[in-house]
Amino acid sequence: MYTVFLASIAISLPYIFPDVKLLANKFWLVFGFLGVLTFIAYILAFIGIKRNPETGIMAIMGSIALKMLFSMAFVLIYSINNKGKDLIFVFNFFSLYLLFTGFEIYGLLRNLRHQNK
Known part of the structure; x- marks a missing residue:
């Protein structure tokens, strides 16, 4: 649901600010990559928490x-393939990275809190 929420914000941004370029050319590639990577990292951490809550x-x-x-x-490969300076890509990537990572940590810490009770 969180990914759908972020995607809906990304879809609505060009309509809200039509004169400003806010999304990089390969935004949906970055979005999909970080979404899948966050899901995989969450599953790995969740399995680690369930196996041994102390660690x-x-x-x-x-x-x-x-x-x-x-x-x-991913950023290295993207920057090698796209020679230009793309400041919009940097803002898009790091904002998505921080949003996904923050949500992942929040979800995992909630699981740890339930095990401590």
Whole structure:
């Protein structure tokens, strides 16, 4: 539901601000990549929390590190393929990365809180 909410905001931005370019040319590629990567990282951390709740924080940190490494590789590949300076891509990528990561951490910490009770 969170991904649909973010997608609806992204779809509505060009209609709200028609004269300003707010989305990069490959925005939906970035959106899909980060959405799938966040889902995979969440599942890995969730499995780690369920197996051993005492090391749940390590599972969360490992999934975030894995997500960061794959994201840096994505940015490297994107910047090699697109030679121009694309400041809009930078804003789009980091805003999506932070929104997805914040939601992932919030969801995982809620699971940890329920296990501590």
